[in-house]
Amino acid sequence: LIDSSFSHLLCDVGRWEEAKYESGVKWKFLEHKGPCFPPEFESLPDNVRFYYNGKVVKLSLASEEVALFFGQMLDHEYTTKAVFRENFFKDWRKEMSSEERLLIQDLNKCDFSELHAMHKAKVEARKNMSKEEKLTVEEYGFCLLDHHRERIGNFKIEPPGLFRGRGEHPKQGMLKKRIQPEHVIINCSSESKIPAPPPGHRWKEIRHDNTVTWLASWTENIQGSIKYIMLNANSKLKGEKDWEKYEVARRLKTCVDSIRRQYTQDFKSKQMGTRQRAVALYFIDKLALRAGNEKEEGETADTVGCCSLRVEHITVHPNLDASDFVVEFDFLGKDSIRYYNKVPVEKKVFKNVILFMENKNPSDELFDRLNTAVLNKHLSSLMDGLTAKVFRTFNASITLQEQLKKLSNKSDNPSEKLLSYNRANRAVAILCNHQRAPPKTFDQSMANLQAKIVARKEQLALAKTEFKQAKKENKAKGDAKIQTLVERKKKAVERCEEQVLKMEVQATDREENKQIALGTSKLNYLDPRISVAWCKNMDVPLDKIYNKSQRDKFAWAIDMTEADFVF
DNA sequence: CCTTTCACTTAGCAATCACAAT
DNA sequence: ATTGTGATTGCTAAGTGAAAGG
Structure with a gap:
Protein backbone atom coordinates (compact mmCIF):
# COMPACT_ATOMS: atom_id res chain seq x y z
CA LEU A 1 0.00 0.00 0.00
CA ILE A 2 1.27 3.40 -0.85
CA ASP A 3 1.73 5.76 2.06
CA SER A 4 -1.11 8.22 1.99
CA SER A 5 1.36 11.06 2.12
CA PHE A 6 2.26 10.33 -1.48
CA SER A 7 -1.20 11.27 -2.60
CA HIS A 8 -0.22 14.68 -3.90
CA LEU A 9 2.46 13.12 -6.05
CA LEU A 10 0.28 10.43 -7.41
CA CYS A 11 -2.84 12.38 -8.11
CA ASP A 12 -3.40 16.08 -8.22
CA VAL A 13 -6.85 15.96 -9.80
CA GLY A 14 -9.68 13.95 -8.33
CA ARG A 15 -9.57 10.70 -6.41
CA TRP A 16 -7.92 7.35 -6.73
CA GLU A 17 -9.65 4.73 -8.67
CA GLU A 18 -7.80 2.31 -6.49
CA ALA A 19 -5.45 3.06 -3.61
CA LYS A 20 -3.23 0.10 -4.21
CA TYR A 21 0.33 -0.18 -5.34
CA GLU A 22 1.37 -3.32 -7.13
CA SER A 23 4.97 -3.89 -6.25
CA GLY A 24 7.12 -4.67 -9.27
CA VAL A 25 4.90 -2.98 -11.82
CA LYS A 26 6.46 0.40 -12.28
CA TRP A 27 3.89 2.10 -14.43
CA LYS A 28 0.73 1.52 -16.39
CA PHE A 29 0.91 4.19 -19.02
CA LEU A 30 3.87 6.04 -20.46
CA GLU A 31 3.84 8.45 -23.36
CA HIS A 32 6.59 10.81 -24.47
CA LYS A 33 7.99 12.69 -27.44
CA GLY A 34 11.28 10.81 -27.61
CA PRO A 35 14.68 12.36 -27.02
CA CYS A 36 15.88 15.69 -28.36
CA PHE A 37 18.85 15.41 -30.72
CA PRO A 38 21.68 17.92 -30.88
CA PRO A 39 22.02 19.85 -34.16
CA GLU A 40 24.02 18.24 -36.98
CA PHE A 41 27.48 19.61 -37.62
CA SER A 60 36.69 17.02 -44.79
CA LEU A 61 33.44 17.38 -42.90
CA ALA A 62 34.00 14.41 -40.58
CA SER A 63 37.54 15.29 -39.53
CA GLU A 64 36.70 18.96 -39.32
CA GLU A 65 34.04 18.26 -36.71
CA VAL A 66 36.51 16.31 -34.60
CA ALA A 67 39.13 19.02 -35.00
CA LEU A 68 36.61 21.51 -33.70
CA PHE A 69 36.03 19.39 -30.58
CA PHE A 70 39.71 19.73 -29.78
CA GLY A 71 39.85 23.41 -30.70
CA GLN A 72 36.94 24.14 -28.38
CA MET A 73 38.79 22.70 -25.41
CA LEU A 74 42.05 24.46 -26.09
CA ASP A 75 42.18 26.46 -22.90
CA HIS A 76 41.37 23.42 -20.82
CA GLU A 77 44.15 21.57 -19.09
CA TYR A 78 42.97 18.31 -20.65
CA THR A 79 44.43 19.25 -24.02
CA THR A 80 47.93 19.37 -22.54
CA LYS A 81 47.83 15.86 -21.11
CA ALA A 82 49.81 13.26 -23.02
CA VAL A 83 47.19 10.51 -22.74
CA PHE A 84 44.42 12.84 -23.83
CA ARG A 85 46.38 14.06 -26.84
CA GLU A 86 47.39 10.57 -27.86
CA ASN A 87 43.87 9.16 -27.64
CA PHE A 88 42.43 12.15 -29.42
CA PHE A 89 44.92 12.01 -32.25
CA LYS A 90 44.41 8.30 -32.76
CA ASP A 91 40.63 8.66 -32.95
CA TRP A 92 40.83 11.79 -35.05
CA ARG A 93 42.97 10.02 -37.62
CA LYS A 94 40.27 7.36 -37.91
CA GLU A 95 37.87 10.07 -39.07
CA MET A 96 40.28 11.53 -41.61
CA SER A 97 40.31 10.86 -45.34
CA SER A 98 43.31 8.90 -46.56
CA GLU A 99 44.96 12.07 -47.91
CA GLU A 100 44.46 13.84 -44.61
CA ARG A 101 45.86 10.88 -42.76
CA LEU A 102 48.91 10.95 -44.94
CA LEU A 103 49.49 14.64 -44.34
CA ILE A 104 48.56 15.04 -40.67
CA GLN A 105 50.91 12.89 -38.66
CA ASP A 106 51.84 15.05 -35.70
CA LEU A 107 49.40 16.73 -33.33
CA ASN A 108 52.05 19.22 -32.28
CA GLU A 114 41.08 29.87 -35.39
CA LEU A 115 38.64 27.11 -34.48
CA HIS A 116 39.14 28.02 -30.86
CA ALA A 117 38.51 31.69 -31.54
CA MET A 118 35.34 30.90 -33.48
CA HIS A 119 34.07 28.81 -30.61
CA LYS A 120 34.73 31.59 -28.13
CA ALA A 121 32.89 34.05 -30.34
CA LYS A 122 29.94 31.66 -30.59
CA VAL A 123 29.74 31.27 -26.83
CA GLU A 124 29.77 35.04 -26.51
CA ALA A 125 27.00 35.38 -29.09
CA ARG A 126 24.86 32.75 -27.38
CA LYS A 127 24.99 34.69 -24.13
CA ASN A 128 23.07 37.48 -25.77
CA MET A 129 20.23 35.26 -26.92
CA SER A 130 19.52 31.82 -25.40
CA LYS A 131 15.73 32.00 -25.31
CA GLU A 132 14.78 29.11 -27.59
CA GLU A 133 15.79 26.82 -24.74
CA LYS A 134 12.37 27.22 -23.14
CA LEU A 135 10.59 25.92 -26.23
CA THR A 136 12.71 22.77 -26.25
CA VAL A 137 11.88 22.11 -22.61
CA GLU A 138 8.18 22.48 -23.31
CA GLU A 139 8.33 20.13 -26.24
CA TYR A 140 10.68 17.41 -25.02
CA GLY A 141 11.03 18.01 -21.30
CA PHE A 142 7.83 16.37 -20.16
CA CYS A 143 6.10 13.06 -20.49
CA LEU A 144 2.86 11.47 -19.42
CA LEU A 145 3.23 8.82 -16.75
CA ASP A 146 0.13 7.10 -15.40
CA HIS A 147 -1.81 10.06 -16.79
CA HIS A 148 0.31 12.62 -14.98
CA ARG A 149 2.56 15.13 -16.61
CA GLU A 150 6.05 14.53 -15.29
CA ARG A 151 9.29 16.36 -15.94
CA ILE A 152 12.04 14.39 -17.64
CA GLY A 153 15.52 14.62 -16.11
CA ASN A 154 17.74 14.47 -19.18
CA PHE A 155 15.73 14.59 -22.36
CA LYS A 156 18.63 15.44 -24.67
CA ILE A 157 20.80 12.93 -26.47
CA GLU A 158 24.38 13.55 -25.41
CA PRO A 159 26.18 15.42 -28.18
CA PRO A 160 29.40 14.05 -29.68
CA GLY A 161 32.68 15.31 -28.30
CA LEU A 162 35.91 14.24 -26.69
CA MET A 174 38.79 9.50 -27.21
CA LEU A 175 36.06 10.47 -29.61
CA LYS A 176 32.59 10.14 -28.22
CA LYS A 177 30.53 9.51 -31.31
CA ARG A 178 27.35 11.11 -32.48
CA ILE A 179 24.21 9.16 -31.59
CA GLN A 180 21.72 8.60 -34.39
CA PRO A 181 18.06 7.66 -33.93
CA GLU A 182 19.04 4.28 -35.37
CA HIS A 183 21.03 3.68 -32.11
CA VAL A 184 18.20 4.61 -29.77
CA ILE A 185 15.71 2.30 -28.11
CA ILE A 186 12.40 3.87 -27.20
CA ASN A 187 10.39 2.64 -24.23
CA CYS A 188 6.73 3.64 -23.97
CA SER A 189 3.25 2.15 -23.61
CA SER A 190 1.99 0.06 -26.48
CA GLU A 191 -1.26 2.00 -26.34
CA SER A 192 0.52 5.37 -26.34
CA LYS A 193 1.35 7.53 -29.30
CA ILE A 194 4.74 6.25 -30.50
CA PRO A 195 7.31 9.07 -30.62
CA ALA A 196 8.24 10.06 -34.16
CA PRO A 197 11.91 9.68 -35.09
CA PRO A 198 13.58 12.69 -36.75
CA PRO A 199 12.66 12.93 -40.46
CA GLU A 220 27.84 4.77 -25.62
CA ASN A 221 31.01 3.94 -27.55
CA ILE A 222 33.74 4.70 -24.98
CA GLN A 223 32.95 2.12 -22.28
CA GLY A 224 30.14 0.36 -24.13
CA SER A 225 27.76 1.21 -21.32
CA ILE A 226 24.09 2.04 -21.69
CA LYS A 227 22.85 5.59 -21.27
CA TYR A 228 19.27 6.29 -20.28
CA ILE A 229 16.74 9.03 -20.48
CA MET A 230 14.85 9.05 -17.20
CA LEU A 231 12.49 11.12 -15.15
CA ASN A 232 13.38 14.12 -13.04
CA ALA A 233 14.05 13.67 -9.32
CA ASN A 234 10.71 15.29 -8.48
CA LYS A 245 15.96 4.02 0.39
CA TYR A 246 15.61 5.97 3.62
CA GLU A 247 13.16 3.47 5.05
CA VAL A 248 15.73 0.69 4.53
CA ALA A 249 18.34 2.86 6.27
CA ARG A 250 15.95 3.41 9.16
CA ARG A 251 15.43 -0.31 9.49
CA LEU A 252 19.19 -0.70 9.80
CA LYS A 253 19.00 1.53 12.85
CA THR A 254 16.96 -1.13 14.63
CA CYS A 255 19.50 -3.89 14.05
CA VAL A 256 22.81 -2.08 13.69
CA ASP A 257 23.81 -2.85 17.28
CA SER A 258 23.55 -6.58 16.79
CA ILE A 259 25.31 -6.36 13.44
CA ARG A 260 28.14 -4.47 15.10
CA ARG A 261 28.34 -7.05 17.86
CA GLN A 262 28.50 -9.78 15.28
CA TYR A 263 31.27 -8.32 13.18
CA THR A 264 33.22 -7.57 16.35
CA GLN A 265 32.90 -11.26 17.20
CA ASP A 266 34.01 -12.16 13.70
CA PHE A 267 37.31 -10.29 14.14
CA LYS A 268 38.56 -13.47 15.78
CA SER A 269 36.92 -16.00 13.50
CA LYS A 270 38.96 -19.01 12.44
CA GLN A 271 37.93 -18.38 8.85
CA MET A 272 40.14 -15.86 7.09
CA GLY A 273 37.25 -14.90 4.77
CA THR A 274 35.00 -14.15 7.73
CA ARG A 275 37.65 -12.01 9.39
CA GLN A 276 38.18 -10.04 6.20
CA ARG A 277 34.46 -9.57 5.85
CA ALA A 278 34.25 -8.34 9.44
CA VAL A 279 37.09 -5.86 9.08
CA ALA A 280 35.78 -4.56 5.76
CA LEU A 281 32.38 -4.08 7.30
CA TYR A 282 33.96 -2.29 10.23
CA PHE A 283 35.58 0.17 7.81
CA ILE A 284 32.37 0.61 5.82
CA ASP A 285 30.43 1.26 9.01
CA ASN A 293 33.30 -3.31 -6.81
CA GLU A 294 36.02 -4.71 -9.02
CA LYS A 295 36.77 -2.76 -12.16
CA GLU A 296 38.29 -3.81 -15.42
CA GLU A 297 41.92 -2.73 -15.55
CA GLY A 298 42.80 -0.25 -18.29
CA GLU A 299 39.17 0.66 -18.89
CA THR A 300 38.85 3.25 -16.16
CA ALA A 301 40.95 5.36 -13.80
CA ASP A 302 42.56 3.38 -11.00
CA THR A 303 40.23 3.99 -8.09
CA ASP A 321 50.31 11.16 17.72
CA ALA A 322 49.33 9.77 21.13
CA SER A 323 46.93 7.22 19.61
CA ASP A 324 47.45 3.49 19.49
CA PHE A 325 46.65 1.22 16.54
CA VAL A 326 46.35 3.80 13.82
CA VAL A 327 45.53 2.81 10.24
CA GLU A 328 46.42 5.39 7.64
CA PHE A 329 44.32 5.34 4.46
CA ASP A 330 45.48 7.00 1.28
CA PHE A 331 43.69 6.06 -1.91
CA LEU A 332 41.70 7.47 -4.81
CA GLY A 333 37.97 6.80 -4.55
CA LYS A 334 35.08 7.56 -6.85
CA ASP A 335 35.82 10.34 -9.35
CA SER A 336 39.49 10.00 -8.35
CA ILE A 337 38.85 12.00 -5.20
CA ARG A 338 41.58 11.31 -2.69
CA TYR A 339 40.64 9.72 0.60
CA TYR A 340 43.22 10.44 3.24
CA ASN A 341 42.57 9.60 6.85
CA LYS A 342 44.43 8.42 9.91
CA VAL A 343 42.13 6.34 12.04
CA PRO A 344 42.67 4.80 15.45
CA VAL A 345 41.03 1.38 15.28
CA GLU A 346 40.30 -1.45 17.66
CA LYS A 347 43.30 -3.57 18.52
CA LYS A 348 41.78 -6.65 16.91
CA VAL A 349 41.16 -4.76 13.69
CA PHE A 350 44.71 -3.52 13.72
CA LYS A 351 46.14 -7.00 14.22
CA ASN A 352 43.92 -8.34 11.46
CA VAL A 353 45.00 -5.67 9.00
CA ILE A 354 48.63 -6.59 9.66
CA LEU A 355 47.72 -10.23 9.12
CA PHE A 356 45.96 -9.46 5.83
CA MET A 357 49.03 -7.60 4.63
CA GLU A 358 51.48 -10.37 5.42
CA ASN A 359 53.46 -11.75 2.51
CA LYS A 360 51.75 -9.52 0.01
CA ASN A 361 53.00 -7.08 -2.58
CA PRO A 362 51.90 -3.46 -2.41
CA SER A 363 49.69 -4.01 -5.45
CA ASP A 364 47.93 -7.05 -3.95
CA GLU A 365 44.39 -6.82 -2.64
CA LEU A 366 44.06 -6.29 1.09
CA PHE A 367 40.86 -8.35 1.21
CA ASP A 368 41.83 -11.20 -1.10
CA ARG A 369 39.03 -13.44 0.18
CA LEU A 370 36.32 -10.86 -0.19
CA ASN A 371 34.36 -8.99 -2.83
CA THR A 372 31.20 -6.93 -2.84
CA ALA A 373 29.01 -9.85 -3.92
CA VAL A 374 30.14 -11.94 -0.94
CA LEU A 375 29.77 -9.02 1.43
CA ASN A 376 26.32 -8.06 0.19
CA LYS A 377 25.12 -11.64 0.28
CA HIS A 378 26.10 -11.77 3.93
CA LEU A 379 24.47 -8.41 4.64
CA SER A 380 21.19 -9.41 3.03
CA SER A 381 21.08 -12.40 5.36
CA LEU A 382 21.34 -10.03 8.33
CA MET A 383 18.55 -7.74 7.23
CA ASP A 384 16.18 -7.70 4.30
CA GLY A 385 17.38 -5.16 1.75
CA LEU A 386 20.71 -4.52 3.48
CA THR A 387 23.72 -3.81 1.26
CA ALA A 388 27.01 -2.00 1.80
CA LYS A 389 25.74 1.34 0.57
CA VAL A 390 22.93 1.37 3.14
CA PHE A 391 25.56 1.98 5.80
CA ARG A 392 26.54 5.21 4.10
CA THR A 393 22.96 6.40 4.00
CA PHE A 394 22.34 5.31 7.56
CA ASN A 395 25.50 6.82 9.04
CA ALA A 396 25.06 10.04 7.10
CA SER A 397 21.48 10.54 8.24
CA ILE A 398 22.06 9.54 11.83
CA THR A 399 25.06 11.88 11.98
CA LEU A 400 22.99 14.78 10.72
CA GLN A 401 20.33 14.10 13.31
CA GLU A 402 22.85 13.87 16.16
CA GLN A 403 24.79 16.94 15.08
CA LEU A 404 21.65 19.03 14.70
CA GLU A 416 23.32 31.02 13.93
CA LYS A 417 20.71 28.35 13.35
CA LEU A 418 21.68 28.22 9.72
CA LEU A 419 25.35 27.96 10.61
CA SER A 420 24.53 25.04 12.90
CA TYR A 421 22.63 23.32 10.14
CA ASN A 422 25.48 23.80 7.72
CA ARG A 423 27.93 22.53 10.27
CA ALA A 424 25.88 19.40 10.82
CA ASN A 425 25.66 18.99 7.05
CA ARG A 426 29.40 19.55 6.88
CA ALA A 427 30.10 16.82 9.43
CA VAL A 428 28.30 14.43 7.09
CA ALA A 429 30.10 15.69 3.98
CA ILE A 430 33.43 15.15 5.75
CA LEU A 431 32.38 11.67 6.81
CA CYS A 432 31.43 10.82 3.24
CA ASN A 433 34.52 12.58 1.84
CA HIS A 434 32.53 14.89 -0.41
CA GLN A 435 35.14 17.30 -1.63
CA ARG A 436 35.32 20.04 -4.16
CA ALA A 437 38.06 22.07 -5.72
CA PRO A 438 38.26 25.36 -3.82
CA PRO A 439 36.54 28.00 -5.98
CA LYS A 440 39.06 29.84 -8.15
CA THR A 441 38.09 33.18 -6.65
CA PHE A 442 37.88 31.89 -3.10
CA ASP A 443 40.68 33.96 -1.55
CA GLN A 444 39.52 37.09 -3.31
CA SER A 445 35.90 36.74 -2.30
CA MET A 446 36.93 35.93 1.26
CA ALA A 447 39.00 39.11 1.38
CA ASN A 448 36.08 41.08 -0.05
CA ALA A 461 31.31 52.55 15.70
CA GLY A 478 14.70 66.20 25.82
CA ASP A 479 12.08 67.37 23.40
CA ALA A 480 10.07 65.05 21.21
CA LYS A 481 12.28 65.59 18.19
CA ILE A 482 15.42 64.51 20.00
CA GLN A 483 13.49 61.60 21.47
CA THR A 484 12.75 60.19 18.00
CA LEU A 485 16.35 60.85 16.96
CA VAL A 486 17.55 58.74 19.88
CA GLU A 487 15.21 55.96 18.84
CA VAL A 500 28.13 42.48 11.40
CA LEU A 501 27.16 39.34 13.22
CA LYS A 502 25.47 37.93 10.17
CA MET A 503 28.47 38.59 7.98
CA GLU A 504 30.87 37.13 10.50
CA VAL A 505 28.82 33.98 10.69
CA GLN A 506 28.73 33.89 6.91
CA ALA A 507 32.51 34.27 6.75
CA THR A 508 33.01 31.42 9.20
CA ASP A 509 30.64 29.24 7.24
CA ARG A 510 32.35 29.96 3.97
CA GLU A 511 35.84 29.45 5.32
CA GLU A 512 34.91 26.08 6.82
CA ASN A 513 33.33 25.11 3.54
CA LYS A 514 36.30 25.88 1.35
CA GLN A 515 36.98 22.34 0.20
CA ILE A 516 33.77 20.66 1.26
CA ALA A 517 30.79 20.02 -1.02
CA LEU A 518 27.52 19.96 0.91
CA GLY A 519 25.21 19.33 -2.03
CA THR A 520 25.92 15.66 -2.57
CA SER A 521 25.04 14.58 0.93
CA LYS A 522 22.03 16.86 1.08
CA LEU A 523 20.69 15.40 -2.13
CA ASN A 524 21.60 11.75 -1.74
CA TYR A 525 22.33 10.76 1.84
CA LEU A 526 20.35 12.82 4.30
CA ASP A 527 16.82 11.75 5.00
CA PRO A 528 14.97 14.98 4.15
CA ARG A 529 12.48 14.32 6.95
CA ILE A 530 15.24 15.07 9.48
CA SER A 531 15.70 18.51 7.96
CA VAL A 532 12.00 19.18 7.60
CA ALA A 533 11.39 18.27 11.25
CA TRP A 534 14.33 20.40 12.35
CA CYS A 535 12.97 23.40 10.47
CA LYS A 536 9.62 22.95 12.17
CA ASN A 537 11.21 22.65 15.58
CA MET A 538 13.52 25.59 15.10
CA ASP A 539 11.06 27.86 13.31
CA VAL A 540 13.40 28.06 10.34
CA PRO A 541 11.66 28.54 6.99
CA LEU A 542 12.29 25.50 4.82
CA ASP A 543 13.57 27.55 1.90
CA LYS A 544 16.60 28.53 3.99
CA ILE A 545 17.66 24.89 3.80
CA TYR A 546 16.27 23.70 0.48
CA ASN A 547 16.04 25.62 -2.78
CA LYS A 548 13.15 25.19 -5.19
CA SER A 549 14.33 22.06 -6.95
CA GLN A 550 15.31 20.46 -3.65
CA ARG A 551 11.87 21.22 -2.25
CA ASP A 552 10.36 19.59 -5.33
CA LYS A 553 12.54 16.54 -5.02
CA PHE A 554 11.68 16.19 -1.34
CA ALA A 555 8.00 17.02 -1.74
CA TRP A 556 7.12 13.60 -0.31
CA ALA A 557 9.05 14.32 2.87
CA ILE A 558 7.80 17.87 3.26
CA ASP A 559 4.28 16.60 3.05
CA MET A 560 4.52 13.71 5.48
CA THR A 561 6.85 15.03 8.17
CA GLU A 562 5.81 16.41 11.54
CA ALA A 563 8.08 18.08 14.09
CA ASP A 564 8.35 14.86 16.11
CA PHE A 565 9.93 12.85 13.30
CA VAL A 566 12.91 10.79 14.40
CA PHE A 567 15.09 9.02 11.85
C1' DC B 1 30.13 -20.45 -9.74
C1' DC B 2 31.94 -16.49 -12.21
C1' DT B 3 31.22 -12.92 -15.68
C1' DT B 4 28.50 -9.76 -18.08
C1' DT B 5 24.61 -6.93 -18.65
C1' DC B 6 21.40 -3.85 -17.12
C1' DA B 7 19.24 -0.25 -14.43
C1' DC B 8 19.62 2.75 -11.40
C1' DT B 9 22.01 6.18 -7.80
C1' DT B 10 25.73 9.18 -6.74
C1' DA B 11 29.29 12.60 -8.09
C1' DG B 12 31.97 16.86 -9.21
C1' DC B 13 32.62 20.28 -12.57
C1' DA B 14 30.94 23.61 -16.07
C1' DA B 15 27.50 26.56 -17.77
C1' DT B 16 23.97 29.53 -16.85
C1' DC B 17 21.06 32.36 -14.04
C1' DA B 18 19.72 35.86 -10.81
C1' DC B 19 20.67 39.49 -8.30
C1' DA B 20 23.46 43.03 -6.02
C1' DA B 21 26.83 46.52 -6.44
C1' DT B 22 28.53 50.02 -9.25
C1' DA C 1 22.91 49.46 -18.05
C1' DT C 2 26.91 46.80 -16.81
C1' DT C 3 29.51 43.85 -14.34
C1' DG C 4 30.83 40.63 -10.89
C1' DT C 5 29.47 37.08 -7.87
C1' DG C 6 27.33 33.25 -5.57
C1' DA C 7 23.59 30.07 -6.35
C1' DT C 8 21.37 26.96 -9.22
C1' DT C 9 20.93 23.89 -12.93
C1' DG C 10 22.76 20.90 -16.44
C1' DC C 11 25.73 17.48 -17.83
C1' DT C 12 27.46 13.08 -17.90
C1' DA C 13 30.96 10.14 -15.66
C1' DA C 14 31.46 6.77 -12.18
C1' DG C 15 29.77 4.21 -8.89
C1' DT C 16 26.37 0.13 -6.71
C1' DG C 17 24.06 -4.07 -6.92
C1' DA C 18 20.54 -7.35 -8.94
C1' DA C 19 19.69 -10.36 -12.59
C1' DA C 20 20.88 -12.75 -16.62
C1' DG C 21 24.02 -15.57 -19.11
C1' DG C 22 27.41 -19.10 -19.71
Missing part, protein backbone atom coordinates in the same frame (compact mmCIF):
# COMPACT_ATOMS: atom_id res chain seq x y z
CA GLU A 42 27.83 22.00 -40.53
CA SER A 43 31.14 22.71 -42.15
CA LEU A 44 33.06 25.72 -40.88
CA PRO A 45 33.01 29.08 -42.65
CA ASP A 46 35.95 29.73 -44.99
CA ASN A 47 37.53 32.29 -42.71
CA VAL A 48 37.94 29.73 -39.96
CA ARG A 49 40.98 27.78 -41.01
CA PHE A 50 42.95 24.87 -39.72
CA TYR A 51 46.70 24.94 -40.18
CA TYR A 52 49.08 22.06 -40.35
CA ASN A 53 52.75 22.88 -40.18
CA GLY A 54 51.90 26.53 -40.83
CA LYS A 55 49.86 25.81 -43.98
CA VAL A 56 46.09 26.03 -44.37
CA VAL A 57 44.44 22.63 -44.75
CA LYS A 58 40.78 22.33 -45.72
CA LEU A 59 39.49 19.35 -43.80
CA LYS A 109 52.07 20.66 -35.80
CA CYS A 110 48.33 21.29 -35.73
CA ASP A 111 47.05 24.80 -35.20
CA PHE A 112 43.46 24.96 -33.99
CA SER A 113 43.58 28.55 -32.84
CA PHE A 163 35.59 11.96 -23.70
CA ARG A 164 36.56 13.69 -20.47
CA GLY A 165 37.16 11.08 -17.84
CA ARG A 166 38.00 12.00 -14.27
CA GLY A 167 41.49 11.57 -12.90
CA GLU A 168 44.05 9.60 -14.87
CA HIS A 169 41.54 8.01 -17.18
CA PRO A 170 43.14 5.81 -19.81
CA LYS A 171 40.46 6.70 -22.34
CA GLN A 172 40.48 10.47 -21.92
CA GLY A 173 40.46 12.28 -25.27
CA GLY A 200 14.43 10.38 -42.62
CA HIS A 201 15.35 8.23 -39.61
CA ARG A 202 14.02 5.29 -37.67
CA TRP A 203 14.48 4.03 -34.12
CA LYS A 204 16.62 1.05 -33.31
CA GLU A 205 13.74 -0.50 -31.41
CA ILE A 206 10.41 0.32 -29.79
CA ARG A 207 9.93 -1.42 -26.49
CA HIS A 208 7.06 -1.55 -24.03
CA ASP A 209 8.73 -2.61 -20.80
CA ASN A 210 6.83 -1.31 -17.80
CA THR A 211 9.19 -2.90 -15.29
CA VAL A 212 11.87 -0.25 -15.97
CA THR A 213 11.71 3.52 -15.63
CA TRP A 214 13.65 4.75 -18.66
CA LEU A 215 12.07 6.34 -21.72
CA ALA A 216 14.94 5.93 -24.14
CA SER A 217 18.40 4.38 -24.14
CA TRP A 218 21.50 4.00 -26.28
CA THR A 219 24.92 2.42 -25.96
CA SER A 235 8.76 12.53 -10.21
CA LYS A 236 6.61 9.99 -8.43
CA LEU A 237 8.85 7.12 -9.49
CA LYS A 238 12.03 8.71 -8.17
CA GLY A 239 10.32 10.01 -5.03
CA GLU A 240 9.07 6.59 -4.08
CA LYS A 241 12.49 5.05 -4.59
CA ASP A 242 14.05 7.77 -2.48
CA TRP A 243 11.59 7.19 0.33
CA GLU A 244 12.22 3.44 0.18
CA LYS A 286 32.96 3.44 10.81
CA LEU A 287 34.38 5.38 7.86
CA ALA A 288 31.44 5.32 5.46
CA LEU A 289 33.60 3.81 2.73
CA ARG A 290 31.97 2.71 -0.52
CA ALA A 291 31.61 -1.00 -1.25
CA GLY A 292 34.37 -1.16 -3.87
CA VAL A 304 39.11 1.75 -5.25
CA GLY A 305 36.49 1.31 -2.55
CA CYS A 306 36.58 -0.82 0.58
CA CYS A 307 36.59 -4.33 -0.88
CA SER A 308 39.05 -3.39 -3.61
CA LEU A 309 41.58 -1.69 -1.29
CA ARG A 310 45.16 -2.73 -1.95
CA VAL A 311 48.03 -3.14 0.47
CA GLU A 312 49.66 0.01 -0.92
CA HIS A 313 46.66 2.09 0.15
CA ILE A 314 47.19 1.62 3.87
CA THR A 315 49.95 2.11 6.38
CA VAL A 316 49.80 0.79 9.90
CA HIS A 317 51.14 2.70 12.90
CA PRO A 318 51.23 0.85 16.26
CA ASN A 319 51.12 4.30 17.75
CA LEU A 320 50.94 7.73 16.22
CA LYS A 405 20.62 18.08 18.19
CA LYS A 406 24.04 18.89 19.56
CA LEU A 407 24.69 22.15 17.72
CA SER A 408 21.42 24.03 17.48
CA ASN A 409 19.29 25.81 20.05
CA LYS A 410 15.86 27.21 19.65
CA SER A 411 17.03 30.47 21.20
CA ASP A 412 19.74 31.04 18.57
CA ASN A 413 19.25 33.78 16.05
CA PRO A 414 18.36 32.81 12.47
CA SER A 415 21.86 33.03 11.06
CA LEU A 449 33.80 39.79 2.65
CA GLN A 450 36.34 40.65 5.36
CA ALA A 451 36.64 44.15 3.95
CA LYS A 452 32.88 44.51 4.07
CA ILE A 453 32.89 43.39 7.69
CA VAL A 454 35.54 45.98 8.55
CA ALA A 455 33.59 48.70 6.77
CA ARG A 456 30.41 47.74 8.56
CA LYS A 457 32.20 47.73 11.89
CA GLU A 458 33.38 51.25 11.28
CA GLN A 459 29.84 52.19 10.46
CA LEU A 460 28.78 50.56 13.70
CA LEU A 462 30.06 55.72 14.10
CA ALA A 463 26.44 54.80 14.77
CA LYS A 464 27.32 54.16 18.40
CA THR A 465 28.91 57.58 18.93
CA GLU A 466 25.98 59.23 17.21
CA PHE A 467 23.65 57.31 19.46
CA LYS A 468 25.54 58.44 22.56
CA GLN A 469 25.57 62.00 21.32
CA ALA A 470 21.84 61.93 20.76
CA LYS A 471 21.25 60.48 24.22
CA LYS A 472 23.34 63.23 25.77
CA GLU A 473 21.40 65.88 23.93
CA ASN A 474 18.18 64.20 24.96
CA LYS A 475 19.20 64.39 28.62
CA ALA A 476 20.07 68.03 28.25
CA LYS A 477 16.85 69.21 26.65
CA ARG A 488 16.42 56.17 15.27
CA LYS A 489 20.08 56.03 16.26
CA LYS A 490 19.39 53.12 18.56
CA LYS A 491 17.80 51.24 15.69
CA ALA A 492 20.77 52.02 13.46
CA VAL A 493 23.18 50.60 16.04
CA GLU A 494 21.13 47.44 16.39
CA ARG A 495 20.87 47.03 12.64
CA CYS A 496 24.62 47.39 12.24
CA GLU A 497 25.34 44.92 15.00
CA GLU A 498 23.00 42.44 13.43
CA GLN A 499 24.61 42.82 10.05
